[in-house]
Structure formats: structure tokens, C-alpha cells
Amino acid sequence: MTSLSPSGKGHAAGPTGVPATRALLRRLAAKYVWWKTADDALRQPRRIAAQVMNLGDYADVQQLAEQVGDDYLREVVRTAEAGEFDARSWTYWHYRLGLAALGEVPRIPVRRLE
Numbered sequence: 001m002t003s004l005s006p007s008g009k010g011h012a013a014g015p016t017g018v019p020a021t022r023a024l025l026r027r028l029a030a031k032y033v034w035w036k037t038a039d040d041a042l043r044q045p046r047r048i049a050a051q052v053m054n055l056g057d058y059a060d061v062q063q064l065a066e067q068v069g070d071d072y073l074r075e076v077v078r079t080a081e082a083g084e085f086d087a088r089s090w091t092y093w094h095y096r097l098g099l100a101a102l103g104e105v106p107r108i109p110v111r112r113l114e
Helices: 019-032 038-042 045-055 058-068 070-078 087-096
Strands: none
Touching: 019 038, 019 045, 019 058, 038 045, 045 058, 045 070, 045 087, 058 070, 070 087
């Protein structure tokens, strides 16, 4: 398991410093962040993780979880922006990561226009 900062900034143990994590994130970025190059996507590892957590198939989600650990995934959920998770994934990850008791999942983040 690798310790990562969800922002991917300022931490030597971030994705760019751990070859196995970087390779996994590069592969996942190509599949789940298709609108960017892998290098561009790697600048936001938290975004890659959120995309996999929201859209990923079972094998990709399991690989990501094994590589980065539940603490990192919890931070991804805690810092989620509007639109990164659908309602089903939002609920699943809150339960899966122990972030909410049954029936107590917080509201999903929404965009507010002011």
C-alpha cells in the first residue's frame, strides 16, 4: 500500500514517486480520463481515483484500492467535487469505507450557481 496525498502535490510519496502506483494510475487514466493525455491526468491523481471509484469495473477498483489503500480512498470521497460521483457510487463508497452508518450518507456535492 502506498501513502498518497489526494491532491498529489508536495508529497515525495505521491504517484510520481512510486513506480507501481504511477504505472497503475497511468493505465487507469487512459481508460477513465479519456479526454486528457495520461501525463495531464497524472497531475490530478485524486481525479483519476474518483473516476475509477465512480465508473470503474470490479478489477480496476480492486487494483486501485489495493495499491493506494482505504485511507486515500476516504480522502478522495471527503474531498469530492460536484459531479465526480453519481448517487449510487457516492452511497456505496460511504458504506464501503465506513464513512457513514446505514441511512446516514451525507448529500452528494452539487454545483451552485450564484
